[in-house]
Amino acid sequence: MLLAFMSFVLILSMLNPIDEASASTSGKGVALKNPTHVYASESRSSNILKSYSEGRILKYEVTGSEWHKAVVSVSGKWTTGFIHSSDVDPITENPTTLKGIALKSPTPILSAPSSKAAVLKNYGQGTILKYRTFSSQWYEATISYKGEWRTGYIRKSDVETAFDSQETLKGVALKSPTAVYKNGSTAAYWKTYSPGTILSYKTFSENWYEAKVYIQGSPQSGYIRKSDVETAVSPQVGIYGIGTVQPTGIYPKATTSAKPLKTYPAGTRLYYRTFTSGWYQATVYVGGQKKTGYIKADQTEQLLDNSQDADGRSIVAANIHKLASAHSSTVTTVPKGFPISLKTYTKNWYQASVTLNGKTYSGFIRADQVTTQDVVKTKSYNYTFSSFVDKQMKVDPKSDGAGKILATRDQVAHYSNPSNFPAGTAGYYQFLNLKSPAGLDANEINTRLLAGKGILAGQGQAFVNASYAAGLNEAYLIAHTLHETGNGTSVLSNGIPVDSNGKVTRDGAGKIAETAETIGKVYNMYGYGAKDACPIDCGAEYAFKKQWFTPADAIIGGAHEVGVNYINVGQDTLYKMRWNPDAPATHQYATHVRWAEIQANKIAQIYQEMSNFILEFEIPNYVNQPGGSERPEEPKPSSPTYMEFPEKVEGKTTDAVNLRKEPTTTSAKLATSKTGDRVTVHGKNGTWYKVTYAGQVGWMHQDYVQILNMLEVIATTNLNVRSGPSTTDASIGKLAPATRVAVVLKEDGAMIREKEWYQVYYNGRTGWISGGPNGTSYVKAIN
Numbered sequence: 001m002l003l004a005f006m007s008f009v010l011i012l013s014m015l016n017p018i019d020e021a022s023a024s025t026s027g028k029g030v031a032l033k034n035p036t037h038v039y040a041s042e043s044r045s046s047n048i049l050k051s052y053s054e055g056r057i058l059k060y061e062v063t064g065s066e067w068h069k070a071v072v073s074v075s076g077k078w079t080t081g082f083i084h085s086s087d088v089d090p091i092t093e094n095p096t097t098l099k100g101i102a103l104k105s106p107t108p109i110l111s112a113p114s115s116k117a118a119v120l121k122n123y124g125q126g127t128i129l130k131y132r133t134f135s136s137q138w139y140e141a142t143i144s145y146k147g148e149w150r151t152g153y154i155r156k157s158d159v160e161t162a163f164d165s166q167e168t169l170k171g172v173a174l175k176s177p178t179a180v181y182k183n184g185s186t187a188a189y190w191k192t193y194s195p196g197t198i199l200s201y202k203t204f205s206e207n208w209y210e211a212k213v214y215i216q217g218s219p220q221s222g223y224i225r226k227s228d229v230e231t232a233v234s235p236q237v238g239i240y241g242i243g244t245v246q247p248t249g250i251y252p253k254a255t256t257s258a259k260p261l262k263t264y265p266a267g268t269r270l271y272y273r274t275f276t277s278g279w280y281q282a283t284v285y286v287g288g289q290k291k292t293g294y295i296k297a298d299q300t301e302q303l304l305d306n307s308q309d310a311d312g313r314s315i316v317a318a319n320i321h322k323l324a325s326a327h328s329s330t331v332t333t334v335p336k337g338f339p340i341s342l343k344t345y346t347k348n349w350y351q352a353s354v355t356l357n358g359k360t361y362s363g364f365i366r367a368d369q370v371t372t373q374d375v376v377k378t379k380s381y382n383y384t385f386s387s388f389v390d391k392q393m394k395v396d397p398k399s400d401g402a403g404k405i406l407a408t409r410d411q412v413a414h415y416s417n418p419s420n421f422p423a424g425t426a427g428y429y430q431f432l433n434l435k436s437p438a439g440l441d442a443n444e445i446n447t448r449l450l451a452g453k454g455i456l457a458g459q460g461q462a463f464v465n466a467s468y469a470a471g472l473n474e475a476y477l478i479a480h481t482l483h484e485t486g487n488g489t490s491v492l493s494n495g496i497p498v499d500s501n502g503k504v505t506r507d508g509a510g511k512i513a514e515t516a517e518t519i520g521k522v523y524n525m526y527g528y529g530a531k532d533a534c535p536i537d538c539g540a541e542y543a544f545k546k547q548w549f550t551p552a553d554a555i556i557g558g559a560h561e562v563g564v565n566y567i568n569v570g571q572d573t574l575y576k577m578r579w580n581p582d583a584p585a586t587h588q589y590a591t592h593v594r595w596a597e598i599q600a601n602k603i604a605q606i607y608q609e610m611s612n613f614i615l616e617f618e619i620p621n622y623v624n625q626p627g628g629s630e631r632p633e634e635p636k637p638s639s640p641t642y643m644e645f646p647e648k649v650e651g652k653t654t655d656a657v658n659l660r661k662e663p664t665t666t667s668a669k670l671a672t673s674k675t676g677d678r679v680t681v682h683g684k685n686g687t688w689y690k691v692t693y694a695g696q697v698g699w700m701h702q703d704y705v706q707i708l709n710m711l712e713v714i715a716t717t718n719l720n721v722r723s724g725p726s727t728t729d730a731s732i733g734k735l736a737p738a739t740r741v742a743v744v745l746k747e748d749g750a751m752i753r754e755k756e757w758y759q760v761y762y763n764g765r766t767g768w769i770s771g772g773p774n775g776t777s778y779v780k781a782i783n
Helices: 385-393 409-415 426-431 442-449 460-470 474-484 535-545 551-565 574-579 595-608
Strands: 025-031 036-039 048-052 057-062 067-074 077-084 088-090 097-102 107-110 119-123 128-133 138-145 148-155 159-161 168-173 178-183 185-193 198-203 208-215 218-225 229-231 238-243 248-250 262-264 269-274 279-286 289-296 300-302 309-314 318-321 330-334 339-344 349-356 359-366 375-384 496-498 520-522 616-623 642-644 650-653 658-660 669-672 678-685 688-693 696-701 705-707 710-713 719-722 731-735 740-742 757-762 765-770 779-782
Touching: 048 067, 048 077, 119 138, 119 148, 185 208, 185 218, 248 289, 309 349, 330 349, 330 359, 375 385, 385 409, 385 616, 426 574, 426 595, 426 616, 442 460, 442 474, 460 474, 460 551, 474 551, 474 595, 496 535, 520 535, 574 595, 669 696, 678 696, 678 705, 731 757, 731 765, 740 757
Parallel strands: 375 616
Antiparallel strands: 025 057, 025 088, 036 048, 036 077, 057 067, 067 077, 097 128, 097 159, 107 119, 107 148, 128 138, 138 148, 168 198, 168 229, 178 185, 178 218, 198 208, 208 218, 238 269, 238 300, 248 262, 269 279, 279 289, 309 339, 318 330, 318 359, 339 349, 349 359, 496 520, 642 678, 650 678, 650 705, 658 669, 658 696, 678 688, 688 696, 710 740, 710 779, 719 731, 719 765, 757 765
């Protein structure tokens, strides 16, 4: 199409201004209004010298103001007038040749730059046109019209101009099919391609690409709609990632409907390059030949740029896989709460290494199955802290580990108050979940924790085995045994000789020794059965019944007992074992008020020796729980106050128990009862009853004697003692509130009673007292 520049000069400028010559420049423009006026002065209200139709090309002089000067012929005279700048569209001084696409159907070429002008020629939508810049609203074009070359005008909105320079691109066909059209419209196409086909093309205009296709061996220029392809990114960036589907395919074009060039197991580490938003590009070798293929982006997961080491812990029983995929084979299964060495890998996967039973396993673990932060939970109880302490005081908590000194209320309130053991203190470890193994290595336990610890030295593997067998934290088990055994030096932990019935064997002087009756030694690492009244004999008998004939047996078996009796029934922290907030003052492991804190201190020391641990804590919270308090003073040892009982109080032994000369386990033994033997009980000193047994007066521990016939008056007023079991019988005396009295017993040991009436001993004779409704409203049994 021949290009020529033509314009019609409609107004000749002959103006030669004197005072503004230096500021004036000549210009041309298109009349925008119909009509467009030339005014006598710089005002629209002035006289109109002349008017021109829309689209006329006018000459004028630009003055720098909003008015242009123009010279027009008025009545045969050249007269200077003024055109408002908004009434004309300035013509480009140096036109540029362009190329573009006809948008309208049809797209007209007009005789003048006005929509009202005559149409010289029409072109179909999509036709590629050439034209020149002209004004802000119009392009100028040269066309052949009736055998002559004519200048015409195209509205800018009727064409889409091509870019000045082109860039070669690659992209993916999106449509089914994706067409290469003959021009910039969808009316006709040269060729079509299936979705996913990789196409080469050049930039052309805002909505179209230009492409070369071959038709019957002949190259043809065609056009692709931008919305029909997705252009590849440039420059491409290399990425390492993994496949997430099983299997992950590399395809010859960007569609999963194609047969893959190659497949990889899910989780395989892959290298690929950025391509489009939905696809990556990869190089593979097929039959020894290098091929370019494509991976669907949503079937991959990118490796993290900077891999970081981290300590972690499983939050569920979790599998470690050979590859980073749940489809991959399982290397091992990690118990819930187990420590794991982690390294960041992808958003959803860690590289993992764990040591189980002395063997190290490596692979990949899902990120949602581990945590790298300590887990802290709070459990609230719906009763007051004060009522909790009240209940604890009723079971004689002790201030010392030997169980000889009663604790004060201030001590109980301090050591049972979670506020006194905040995070960051060693005491905080009493809230540690003991179901979470520490994951220690047996050799590490021996060299760093048990060296020089008496009988416990070298028992690292026993603790590891105990941890797995009982599902308990081995750091706790170690701390517990170190405490109970005095760092491996206690008598029970070092072996007690026993006979075939589990009784401790002693020499003629009464000292523990191997004798002819000795069948072996038993070991007790956790103090099971070692009651205050008989720590050695009872602890040894318990170990015998459990068949703990080696230190390892005692470590593993004792751990099982702790798990069965405490941890696995919900008392899974040291705090719960000591104070049992779910059922206060019942089923508590120890009487010492500092037991949980002492154990926690030992566990804290153990964890200070470790570098890989994530812990789980549960903090109790009570209604009206006070804040922290100063550590109270410990009471000084003192002799317990002796309490005299009424005459005729009787009891029976609940086990074989020693009668001792004084109320202490170190006192001389006078006799040993059988289970069920009757004793006369005279009074109480601390935890010991003063009794008469087999004609001898001595002391038996309260844990082994059941009181059979003592009542305490709980009525708020004096209680009548009558001559018979009726209110009509005569009163022979009165019992004040809190008075204790012995009940007459039958031969079988049952109290004599008629309905709510009890026969009691009173002032050297017998009488009757009423227990009130059901026999328990006015009195309570002391047993």
